[in-house]
Amino acid sequence: MSYDVIIGLEVHVQLQTQTKIFCGCSTAFNPDQPNVQTCPVCLGLPGALPVLNRHAMRLAVKTALGLGCQIAKFTKWDRKQYFYPDLPKGYQISQYDLPFSFDGHVDVDTGSGEPRRVRILRAHLEEDAGKNVHDESGRGRDSQVDLNRAGTPLVEIVTQPDLRTAAEARTFLQAMHSLLTFLEVSDCNMQEGSLRCDANVNLHVHQPDGSKVATPIVEVKNINSFRFTEQAILHEVDRQWELFQKTGKTIKDAPKTTRGFDPDRGVTTPMREKEEAADYRYFPDPDLVPVTFTDADIEAIRSEMCETPVSRRARFLGEYQLSAYDADVILDQGRAVADYFETVAKGSGDPKQAANWVTQDVLRELKERRLTLDAFSINADVLMSLLKRVSDKQLTIKSAREVFLLLLEQAEEHAPSTVRIDAIIAEKGLALVQDTGAMETAIAAVLARNAKAVADFKSGKQAAVGALIGQVMKELKGADAAVVREKIIAALS
Amino acid sequence: MGLSDLSASELLDQLQSGAVSSREVTQACLAAITVQDTAVHAFLHVDAADALQQAAAIDERRVRGESLGLLAGLPVALKDVLCQQGQPATCASKMLSGFIPPYDAHVVTKLKQADAVLLGRTNMDEFAMGSSSENSAFGVTRNPWDLSRIPGGSSSGSAAAVAARMTPVSLGSDTGGSIRQPAGLCGIVGMKPTYGRISRYGLIAYASSLDQIGPFGTDVRSVATVLEAISGHDPRDSTSVNQPVPEYSKSVDQPLTGLKIGIVPEHFSAGLDTEIAAAVKSAIDVYRSLGAEVREVALPHAKYCIATYYLIACSEASSNLSRYDGIHYGHRATSFKNLNEMYAASRGEGFGAEVKRRIMLGTYALSTGYYDQYYVKALKVRRLIRQDFDAAFQQVDVIAGPVTPTAAFAIGEKANDPLAMYLSDIYTISANLAGLPAISLPCGFTTGGLPIGLQLQGRPFDEDRVLRAARMYEATTDWHTRRPNG
Ligand SMILES: [Zn+2]
Numbered sequence: 001m002s003y004d005v006i007i008g009l010e011v012h013v014q015l016q017t018q019t020k021i022f023c024g025c026s027t028a029f030n031p032d033q034p035n036v037q038t039c040p041v042c043l044g045l046p047g048a049l050p051v052l053n054r055h056a057m058r059l060a061v062k063t064a065l066g067l068g069c070q071i072a073k074f075t076k077w078d079r080k081q082y083f084y085p086d087l088p089k090g091y092q093i094s095q096y097d098l099p100f101s102f103d104g105h106v107d108v109d110t111g112s113g114e115p116r117r118v119r120i121l122r123a124h125l126e127e128d129a130g131k132n133v134h135d136e137s138g139r140g141r142d143s144q145v146d147l148n149r150a151g152t153p154l155v156e157i158v159t160q161p162d163l164r165t166a167a168e169a170r171t172f173l174q175a176m177h178s179l180l181t182f183l184e185v186s187d188c189n190m191q192e193g194s195l196r197c198d199a200n201v202n203l204h205v206h207q208p209d210g211s212k213v214a215t216p217i218v219e220v221k222n223i224n225s226f227r228f229t230e231q232a233i234l235h236e237v238d239r240q241w242e243l244f245q246k247t248g249k250t251i252k253d254a255p256k257t258t259r260g261f262d263p264d265r266g267v268t269t270p271m272r273e274k275e276e277a278a279d280y281r282y283f284p285d286p287d288l289v290p291v292t293f294t295d296a297d298i299e300a301i302r303s304e305m306c307e308t309p310v311s312r313r314a315r316f317l318g319e320y321q322l323s324a325y326d327a328d329v330i331l332d333q334g335r336a337v338a339d340y341f342e343t344v345a346k347g348s349g350d351p352k353q354a355a356n357w358v359t360q361d362v363l364r365e366l367k368e369r370r371l372t373l374d375a376f377s378i379n380a381d382v383l384m385s386l387l388k389r390v391s392d393k394q395l396t397i398k399s400a401r402e403v404f405l406l407l408l409e410q411a412e413e414h415a416p417s418t419v420r421i422d423a424i425i426a427e428k429g430l431a432l433v434q435d436t437g438a439m440e441t442a443i444a445a446v447l448a449r450n451a452k453a454v455a456d457f458k459s460g461k462q463a464a465v466g467a468l469i470g471q472v473m474k475e476l477k478g479a480d481a482a483v484v485r486e487k488i489i490a491a492l493s
Numbered sequence: 494m495g496l497s498d499l500s501a502s503e504l505l506d507q508l509q510s511g512a513v514s515s516r517e518v519t520q521a522c523l524a525a526i527t528v529q530d531t532a533v534h535a536f537l538h539v540d541a542a543d544a545l546q547q548a549a550a551i552d553e554r555r556v557r558g559e560s561l562g563l564l565a566g567l568p569v570a571l572k573d574v575l576c577q578q579g580q581p582a583t584c585a586s587k588m589l590s591g592f593i594p595p596y597d598a599h600v601v602t603k604l605k606q607a608d609a610v611l612l613g614r615t616n617m618d619e620f621a622m623g624s625s626s627e628n629s630a631f632g633v634t635r636n637p638w639d640l641s642r643i644p645g646g647s648s649s650g651s652a653a654a655v656a657a658r659m660t661p662v663s664l665g666s667d668t669g670g671s672i673r674q675p676a677g678l679c680g681i682v683g684m685k686p687t688y689g690r691i692s693r694y695g696l697i698a699y700a701s702s703l704d705q706i707g708p709f710g711t712d713v714r715s716v717a718t719v720l721e722a723i724s725g726h727d728p729r730d731s732t733s734v735n736q737p738v739p740e741y742s743k744s745v746d747q748p749l750t751g752l753k754i755g756i757v758p759e760h761f762s763a764g765l766d767t768e769i770a771a772a773v774k775s776a777i778d779v780y781r782s783l784g785a786e787v788r789e790v791a792l793p794h795a796k797y798c799i800a801t802y803y804l805i806a807c808s809e810a811s812s813n814l815s816r817y818d819g820i821h822y823g824h825r826a827t828s829f830k831n832l833n834e835m836y837a838a839s840r841g842e843g844f845g846a847e848v849k850r851r852i853m854l855g856t857y858a859l860s861t862g863y864y865d866q867y868y869v870k871a872l873k874v875r876r877l878i879r880q881d882f883d884a885a886f887q888q889v890d891v892i893a894g895p896v897t898p899t900a901a902f903a904i905g906e907k908a909n910d911p912l913a914m915y916l917s918d919i920y921t922i923s924a925n926l927a928g929l930p931a932i933s934l935p936c937g938f939t940t941g942g943l944p945i946g947l948q949l950q951g952r953p954f955d956e957d958r959v960l961r962a963a964r965m966y967e968a969t970t971d972w973h974t975r976r977p978n979g
Pocket residue numbers: 020023024025037038039040041042043151
C-alpha cells in the first residue's frame with residue numbers, strides 16, 4: 001500500500017503597523033515589560049470600544065492582493081467567543097462568513113520543473129490575543145497574562161489542502177515570507193511570532209481496489225519556523241501511517257484532533273482537548289461598522305504596491321537574462337537588495353556584471369562587516385558609476401575590484417562617491433589606455449621582438465597570441481586585453 | 494421656594510446671574526440626599542467632598558470672569574453604568590464591586606467640558622437588565638411617589654433622584670426603555686436620543702446595538718440643555734454618527750406649526766391600564782387644541798418587538814458580559830481547582846439571577862443550529878420594524894402614545910414573573926430596535942396619585958422636533974410641576 005500526503009496550512013501574519021488594530025497602543029515586541037502597551041480598549045475594560053485602524057486594513061488588502069486574492073466589496077467583523085485568560089474580552093474580533101478576501105493562489109517551486117499551485121481559500125483580518133506566562137520553576141506559582149500583544153493586527157491565510165510534501169510546505173512558507181517582506185506588510189520575524197503556522201495533515205491511503213481511504217485530520221498548531229514545519233509534518237506523516245496500519249482508523253472514525261510540535265524531540269504531541277466541541281458562537285460585532293471597498297479603493301491600494309518577488313524573478317530572468325541561481329540569490333536577500341541590484345543593472349548597462357557584483361562582492365562585504373544594506377557605504381549609485389566605467393571600457397574589472405575595496409577601506413575618511421572613484425583611478429593609474437597610437441606602437445615593438453611567436457601564429461598556432469598579448473599588457477599598464485588581442489590579430493592577418 | 498424646587502434650566506439662569514453659587518446648589522443636593530436617600534436609595538456612591546470641590550472650582554472661575562460651559566455649576570448624577578475616572582462603577586453588580594475605571598466615558602468628558610458638577614452614582618438594575626431596580630445587587634430603589642413601589646428601571650436611581658429633587662438632572666442609559674419607563678413612573682422627563690447621537694464610549698455595555706445614553710430632568714428644557722451638552726460625534730465610538738448638534742436649549746421653546754401626530758391603535762388595546770389610556774388620550778386632545786393634526790398610523794410588526802428585543806439584547810449581552818471572567822478585574826471566586834472552575838465560580842457568584850437568565854438566553858440563541866432561527870430572524874424582524882417606522886414617518890412628525898402599560902407596581906409584585914416584567918417595556922422597546930429618538934414626559938396621575946407618562950417618538954436625528962413637541966404640551970399643562978410629598 002502507498003499513500004498521498006495531504007497538507008493544508010493556516011498562516012498567521014502580524015502586520016507591521018505602528019499601532020494595534022482597534023486602539024492606539026504600540027505593537028512593538030516587548031516581552032520584558034508586560035502590559036505596558038495597553039489601554040482600556042485592548043485590556044477589554046468595561047465600556048471601552050474598538051475603532052478600526054485603517055492602515056491595518058490597507059496592509060491586509062495589500063497582502064491579499066499579493067496572494068492573488070479577490071477583495072470583498074463588503075466585509076464585516078465578527079466576535080469569536082471563548083474563554084481564555086489571554087483573551088480579555090472573552091471574544092476575539094475576527095471575520096467569519098464574510099472575510100475581506102478569498103480565492104487566491106501561490107505557485108510553489110517543487111524543484112521538479114512543474115510548480116505546485118497552492119490555492120488560497122481565504123484571508124481574513126483579526127486581532128491577536130495576549131500571552132499567558134506560566135511559572136516554569138515548578139513551584140506552581142500563578143500563571144500571569146501579558147496583554148502587550150493583544151490587539152496586534154493579524155492576517156490569517158488559509159490554503160486549500162494542496163500541498164503534498166513537507167518540503168513543499170516549507171517552500172510555501174518561504175515564498176510567503178519572501179512575498180510579505182517584499183510587500184512590507186510584515187517583518188515576518190518568526191522568533192517574535194510575527195509569522196506562525198498551523199498545519200492540517202492527513203494521508204490518503206491507496207487501496208488494492210484503486211480507491212483511497214483518508215486518515216483522520218490532525219492539526220499541528222503554532223509552529224514558528226520553516227524547519228519545524230517540515231519536521232512536524234514529516235513526523236506526523238510517519239505517525240499517522242503507523243497508526244493507520246495498526247488501527248485502520250479513517251476520517252470517518254475519528255474527529256479532527258490538534259497536536260503541538262516539540263522541537264527538542266522532533267515529535268508532535270497531543271494538545272489538551274477542549275472538554276466539549278468548541279462552539280464559538282460567531283456573530284457580527286455590534287461595536288464596529290462594516291467596511292466597504294469600491295473598485296477605485298482597491299486599485300488605489302494596488303497602485304501603491306511594489307512588484308511581487310514572483311513577478312520580479314520572471315523579469316530578472318527575461319529582461320536582465322540572469323541565471324535562475326543569481327535571481328534567487330538576489331531575491332532571497334529581500335526587496336532592498338533587489339532594488340539595489342536593479343539600480344546598478346540599469347545604470348551600468350551590464351546586468352550580468354551587476355548581478356556578479358551584488359551576489360559576490362556586495363553580499364560578501366555585507367556578511368564580513370555584519371551590515372545591512374542600508375548601512376553599507378557604497379550605495380547603488382556609486383557601484384553603478386564604477387561598473388559604468390567598466391562597461392565604457394575606462395577600467396578593467398580587476399581594477400574595478402581594487403577601486404571597490406579602496407572605497408570601502410577609506411569610507412570613514414571619504415564617503416564613497418563617483419568623485420572618489422575617479423580620484424582613486426587617477427591616483428593608482430588604473431585608467432584604461434584609450435590612446436590607440438600608444439597601443440599600436442607597443443604592438444609593433446613587441447611583434448618585432450618576437451619573430452618566432454609571430455611565425456607560430458601565422459602557421460596556425462592560435463595559442464601563440466597569448467604570449468604577445470601578455471608582453472603588450474606589460475608595456476601598457478591598464479590596457480584592455482580584449483582590445484589588445486583584437487589589434488594583434490589584425491596586425492598579423 | 495428652596496433651590497431644590499427649581500428646574501435645571503432655572504438653576505442655570507440663577508447660577509449665571511450669580512444669584513446662587515454652584516457650591517450652594519451642590520450643598521442643597523447633598524443635603525437632600527442626606528435627608529431622603531435613606532428611604533429612596535437612589536444613590537450607590539456619593540463623593541461629597543469631590544462634588545463640593547468641583548463646585549468651588551467652578552464658582553472661582555466664574556468669579557474670575559472666565560467663560561464657562563453650558564452646564565456650569567449644575568450637579569448631575571450618573572447611572573452607575575458610566576465610567577468616571579477614579580470613581581467606582583459597579584453596574585449594581587457584585588461582579589464589578591470595587592472596580593474603579595481608569596478613564597472617563599465620553600459623556601463624562603463632555604459634562605466636565607460643560608463645567609457640570611458630577612454629584613454621584615445612581616442605583617440601577619444589574620448591568621441595566623430590568624425594569625424595577627429589583628435586580629440591583631445593592632438593594633432596591635424606591636419610587637419617591639410611593640415608597641412601597643418600584644421607580645422603574647433600569648435607570649432607577651437616576652429617575653428617582655431627579656423625582657425626589659436630590660439632583661436637578663441625571664444621566665441614564667436606555668436599551669429597551671430604561672430611561673423612558675422610569676421617567677414615566679417617576680413623573681419626570683427622560684429622553685433616549687437617536688442611536689449614534691451620543692457616544693457610547695465608556696458606557697458599560699448591555700446590548701451594544703440598542704444602548705443609548707440620555708438625560709433626565711424635571712422639565713423638557715432641562716433635558717434639552719443636557720442633551721445638547723453631551724451630544725456629538727466621537728471617533729472612539731465607531732457607531733457614533735457625525736451629525737451637527739442643534740442648539741436644543743435655544744430652540745426648545747419654539748412651538749411647532751402644522752405638527753402631525755401619529756397614534757397607533759394597537760397601543761390602546763388590551764393590556765393598557767384604563768387610567769393611562771385616558772391620560773394619554775387627553776394629552777393627544779391637548780395637541781389637537783394646539784393645532785396639531787392627529788392621524789392613525791400602522792406599525793404592523795410592533796407586536797414582535799418584545800421577542801425580537803430579547804433575542805437581540807440577550808445575544809449581545811451574552812457576549813458583552815464574557816469579559817467578566819474573574820481574570821483581569823472584578824469579582825474572582827476564592828475557591829476553585831482549575832481554570833474552568835475559576836470561571837464558573839467567579840461568574841456564578843458575581844452575577845445575579847436575571848443577568849444569568851439573559852446570558853443563558855443569548856448564549857442559546859447564538860449557538861450553532863439555533864443562530865439562524867433565532868438571532869438572524871430577529872435581525873430581519875428588526876429591519877421590518879424600522880421600515881414600519883420609516884413608512885409612518887412619511888405621514889407624521891412624531892408618534893404619541895403611552896410609556897408603560899401600568900403605573901408603578903409594588904416592590905416584589907413581578908419579581909418572580911420575568912415575562913410580566915418584560916411586558917412593562919412593550920411601548921418603549923421599538924424605538925431602540927429602530928434606533929429612534931423618544932421622550933417620556935408627565936401627562937397625568939392615577940387616582941392613587943402615581944405619575945403617568947406620555948411618549949413621543951420621532952425620526953432619526955430629529956430630537957429637536959421631539960423636544961419642541963414635548964415642550965409645547967408641557968407649556969400648557971402643569972403635571973411636571975408636581976412633586977412627591979408636595
Ligand atoms: Zn490599547
